[in-house]
Amino acid sequence: MLKLFQRFAGAYRRYFIIGPATKLLEVFFDLLTPLVIARMIDEGVTSRDLPEVIRYGILLLVMALVGLGFTLICQKMAALASQGMGTDIRRELYRSINRLSHAELDRFGTPSLITRITNDVNQVQLAIALGVRQLIRWPFLAVGSMVAALLIDLKLGVIFLVSTPLIGVVFWVVMARCVPYFRQMQQKLDRIALITREGLSGARVIRAFVREEHERERFRAAAYDQAETAIAVGRLSSVLNPVTFLVMNLGVCAILWAGGIQVNVGELTQGEVMAFVNYMTQTLLSIVYVANLVVVFTKASASAARVNEVLECEPSVSDEGNAPVDVARLAQGMRPAPRPLLQGSAEGGQGDAAVCALRMTGACFAFEGAAANAVDHADIVLAPGQTLGVIGGTGSGKSTLISLIPRLYDVTEGAVEVLGTDVRLWPLRQLRQIVSLVPQKASLVSGTIRSNLCWRDAEAPDDKLWRALECAQAAEFVRKLPQGLDSPVEARGKNYSGGQRQRLTIARALVGSPAVVILDDSASALDFKTDAALRRAIRGLGQTSDAAGGIPLTTVIVSQRVSSVRDADVICVMRRGKIVGQGTHEELLAECPIYQEICLSQLKREELGASMGAKAGAQAKDAAGPERPGADPSRSGRSEDVAVRLDGADACAMSREDEKGGLR
Structure with missing residues (x-):
């Protein structure tokens, strides 16, 4: 006191x-x-x-x-x-x-x-x-x-x-x-606040699973526990x-x-x-x-x-003493690379900061008290204008990996560079103006569509807002709203559907011309056609120099859908915090068993084409085992235990008609 x-x-x-x-x-x-x-x-x-x-x-x-x-x-x-x-x-x-x-x-x-x-x-x-x-x-x-x-x-x-x-x-x-x-009373008030927050924010899920009585009992137990302490004091x-x-x-x-x-x-x-x-x-x-x-x-x-x-808690991530980075200087000579840069290549060597938009060198991160690294010695090199796809099962470390780029967490070992400069040397405000992140859970605040879109650039004119909405495939439904950009947004955007919220958050990330945009499974609520159109539009931005300082837009897409990452210049396959495969879609189909399993769990055998190779086909056939009576021959290459082996990767087959319409 x-x-x-x-x-x-x-x-x-x-x-x-x-x-x-x-x-x-x-x-x-x-x-x-x-x-x-x-x-x-x-x-x-x-x-x-x-x-x-x-x-x-x-x-x-x-x-x-x-x-x-x-x-x-x-x-x-x-x-x-x-x-x-x-x-x-x-x-x-x-x-x-x-x-x-x-x-x-x-x-x-x-x-x-x-x-x-x-x-x-x-x-x-x-x-x-x-x-x-x-x-x-x-x-x-x-x-x-x-x-x-x-x-x-x-x-x-x-x-x-x-x-x-x-x-x-x-x-x-x-x-x-x-x-x-x-x-003790203050600590028990924390417990009541936690249960109240969970109960109110998850009311729909609780009702859907008919868990109202269970949640009432949890709240009652916490309230009575706090009341017993208060009564003892009384x-x-x-x-x-x-x-x-x-x-x-x-x-x-x-x-x-x-x-x-x-x-x-x-x-x-x-x-x-x-x-x-x-x-x-x-x-x-x-x-x-x-x-x-x-x-x-x-x-x-x-x-x-x-x-x-x-x-008195000092943040573990600090930019004290960091001088602003001259982005205009970094932009000189930066053009979209004609092909992927792999670690150690001539264009993407350790000293070539003029070409490297994103580089991770032995990057490791572990949560406090964890027994193992959530990200373990990640090595990635990406040129300006290129797209990086990150795929893997649930809990494989995808979101943690991309959280290191805008420096939401600091690496415990190794380094992460953006535009050739270690993220720990950037002023945080400038770094997060350069790197735009769209989180897994779409987050909107009460206000209007315009006020939400202007988070990154408060003075953004309407033409830039509409351009971002067009790219995010949200312009059509916004134009149909009576008030357009000034349409109201309720808390958490609950007056819009899940897909609309996701498209609005993607548009918000594109306002302000970032140099790197990260989509952390942010298109999960979109249909395949809209998802494909979104990726084409963002990929088109990567071929221009409309980003900060004239740097072509570099994109990082995190997803469990093969369709979302298959056209990326570089795809990273993650498993238990490690990058177990890195390359293009065709290269990984030929060389990475984990990626093969993910593809087999989501795509038809004939859709994979000959790029998978005879060896991969034989492995898939052996993994599938003997054919069952009435089995679909087109699915014979799937592994029976693929869902288990993928640590929770989505093993449900996609709708073929939607997929064909959205990917081709």
């Missing part, structure tokens, strides 16, 4: 001075009130002097009004300080979250980050507000009441010296047991008030007993005894409020620690 205060309180220093100062003035009047009441009793009530009673009554009213004025000033200072600091903390927290790399985001988790930026910051705001309003008032009131009471009579002051430590011991015992529960806290008021009332009884005796002998007046009782009550109530403040600050301390954990 102190770290947050030191970091964010500077701009609100005057509020932290004015607020407590006015509260001290209010407390001063509260301490004078029992003395005025004592005078009223001794000089007015006892002697039945009504004018004196009225005079002291008016004085009490004036003191109350002045105290109320100071209270209102303090309340405003507390609101300005707490809301201002809370807003600054939340803004800085959001900025820090956006600076984190994917590795840190994976470690914290989205539900936990949401809880920290909402509930945890609210706890800190509450503590700041109560700190300004109450942190000075109650301790000062308790000490002031005790001193004033002792000045009235030292003998009765012994009752204070006995009662106050008793209440302090009770609070210490109870709070020592409560503090661990407060930390039970412990419930001891405070009864014990406190018991001690306080016993103390008042003792004061009245001892004070009555002293009044009889003339050592004290009735007004002084009443003032003593008032001071006793103020002192013990102050201790109660101080204990409540301890509860609030304990919760805030746990929340502040979680907020600081994010604020």
